[in-house]
Amino acid sequence: MSRTALGWIALGASASLVLSACGSGGDDGGPGEFDQGVSEVVNSSDEKGGTLRYAITSDIESTDPGNTYYGYMWNFSRYYARTLYTYASEPGQAAREVVPDLAKGQPEVGNDGKTYTVKLKEGLTYEDGSEIVAEDIKFNIARSNFGPDALPGGPKYYKEHLAKSGDYEGPFTDAEDPLEGLGGVETPDDHTLVFHLKEKFVDFPYVLVQPQSSPVPVDTEKPGERYQASPISSGPYKFEDEWTSGDGLALVRNDEWDPESDPIRTALPDRITVEEGVDQNEIDQRLQNGELDVDLAGTGLGPGAKGEAVNDEATKTRLDNPENQAHYFMNVNTKVEPFDDLACRQAVQYAVDRGSVQRAWGGKTGGTKATQVLPPAVPGANAEYNAYPSQDGEGDIDEAEAKLEECGEGGGFSANLAVRSDRPAEVRAGESIKESLERAGIDVTIEQFPTKQFSTSRVGSPDYVQENELGLALHGWMPDWLTGYGYFSQILHGSAIKKASNYNVAEFDNEEFNKTLDQVVKMDDPQVRAEEYEKLDQLVMEEAVLVPMVFHKPVLYRPDNLTNVYFNPSWKMYDYMTLGTTET
Structure with missing residues (x-):
């Protein structure tokens, strides 16, 4: 399997559209207006640097992109796990569009809707400099969907809809080729995936957006959930240290990420941190005190702070109250x-x-x-x-x-x-x-x-x-x-x-x-x-x-220092990939 860099082609929605989109909290930042982030970008900025600080009341479900089902991790994992497709980085209805991420363009659909051919951008690499290839995406699909050792946490859409998958026993067998038998996904070369479906499935492009369509190198792990300690990054950030559930995590810049190939992620902060197991009342207070930037869960202020914030005219300008489809x-x-x-x-x-x-x-x-x-x-x-x-x-x-x-x-x-x-x-x-x-x-x-x-x-x-x-x-x-x-x-x-x-x-x-x-x-x-x-x-x-x-309808709080803030209806919360901070 070749890992030779062959260049790149960038398609999809432009991140610069987000940074220049209408809406701002004012020339000096500022809070903006109530519900402004539902329809437009608040506090637009291309300023880089600083630490973006998240917190969540529970322990993180899983950092493994193949083993997660909570919406907040589908959003957050994009910092380190690029997917075949994603949603446009735009506020409002424009965010519902499925756009290429690792893929060069939209899939080619054939065989009466039962075949999807996806071409990858070339020259993309992991944090260690090795090339991202088609088999790596096929492997993540296999490990998260097939066999007795399949990861339990995520959906099983690939297993349900791929053809010729009934006899496949998963990648963790004694077979010389761990992907042999997974006939529903072909990789004729390093930059092509061909998905064969059992039957026509008009919603299949949405499956290609999910974290299970991110790459995991074939030779990186054994059965089980150990990969989540330190997933290998294909995005703009990598894990600073191994993650242990409950201890929080920190992400730092991945120097191997090519911004020219990625029109979705602005990668503005230098560092990203998550605290786990923080009481909701404490999260709400620290957001308003400027000690936190984002509640990772995306479900909004808790009952105690919600009514108080909505009824305070000064605080209300920092709130968004969208319908989030939950x-x-x-x-x-x-x-x-x-x-x-x-x-x-x-x-x-x-x-x-x-x-x-x-x-x-x-x-x-x-x-x-x-x-x-x-x-x-x-x-x-x-x-x-x-x-x-x-x-x-x-x-x-x-x-x-x-x-x-x-x-x-x-x-x-x-x-x-x-x-x-x-x-x-x-x-x-x-x-x-x-x-x-x-x-x-x-x-x-x-x-x-x-x-x-x-x-x-x-x-x-x-x-x-x-x-x-x-x-x-x-x-x-x-x-x-x-x-x-x-x-x-x-x-x-x-x-x-x-x-x-x-x-x-x-x-x-x-x-x-x-x-x-x-x-x-x-x-x-x-x-x-x-x-x-x-x-x-x-x-x-x-x-x-x-x-x-x-x-x-969550009541979302956006601190004054948080930049490029808007509600993305496809992620059902703020779009985490565009956020920055003016705090250093």
Whole structure:
């Protein structure tokens, strides 16, 4: 396999467009205006230097680009992991465009939509100076999707959609060639990948954006999760030291990165740091004191600081309150009694006071009350649909009690509700839900778990859920991309149910839903697809496996020293690749 540098070709959206885009906090920096970062760049600057400081309440999920599923890491990992494609570095609707990153241009689509050919830019290198080649991307896809040693944390879209992958046992076998048998991806030369799909899949370009399409050298690791200690950088920053979960991390400049080949990343700071396990109230205070720059999670100020900040006119100019396409809902597990009975699930739907839940998330600035599954920005969302109407969103206790009688639980029953302990708004919402359900005779015990365990070994483990009778679980989901498939597939399709890191927490496996979702992504007409997604949304609501809560609106705080700040709707938070700081 050759690693000879052959030059480069740069395509895609220009980073200079971001730096020169309309909008500023004023000639001397300044705070800007309320919600300015939703539609334009605030505090534009091309000033380099300084340290950009992040913090997060939990431990980082994983720094391995093949083993991560939280949106904040899909955004942040781009500092050190370039992908085949990415989203345009622009505020507003322009940010929804898929543009080349490692790729030279858009993929060539053939064979009735079942073949995608991608050409790589040439001459790109890792931090050690070795060349990035096509097999390295194929290896990351293999290690994160295939075989018994596949990394558990990320999605499995490649495994689900690549052709001839059923017999492939993964890269960590005794085979001389660790990629032999992965026929769904061909690498005819060092700079070409050919993806063969089982069936037409119109959303495949969005899969090529994800961190699993970043390169990992074939000879760098053995099975397991050790790579995350110090991923080999293909981006503008590399790890200063090995990362240990909970200890935080620091990134420094990667001198082998070629800015001419990368129109997405401005690479303004000299250094980037992340603190882990910091209390939300402390993060909020330090942001406002100028001691931090960004809350890594991207979920905004906590309940304590949110109302205070929004109501203070001076502070409000530093806030953005966008709709981020996140839907916070409650899963109702179909395998935990008595929720295996439809009427018992429907009783929960009727009993919940959505107005109270909305207030727990911060009222109207925290989000809008939801009555369907799909967030408003996703084609097929219908805000008028409500399968469980109740006056003023306070719930319908009479109807809830009638449903309890129908499922044989007329005297009520006990249930456990799981929430993430390091998400204050979710804890408060859990308490609100507990009060709501107890009005109908459903006695709720709240079980709290830290975020890192929540989605992997607790709520993300069907065995653990059933052994501990976690019939209810508060969760949130952002679409992996803005289509119905990008929202539904990992949380509601039966094939998404996994033994660990399971996001189909309701364990919903409905034949009609699965079959229809599989067929929609073969349809060329986007209007027809939207109509089908609307029907699927209604089916989920009729089956009562998700209780809609709020479509989230974070209150994001931007310190005066933070430059080039704007909300990117594709990353659902600030675009981390353009940020700089005036602090040295």
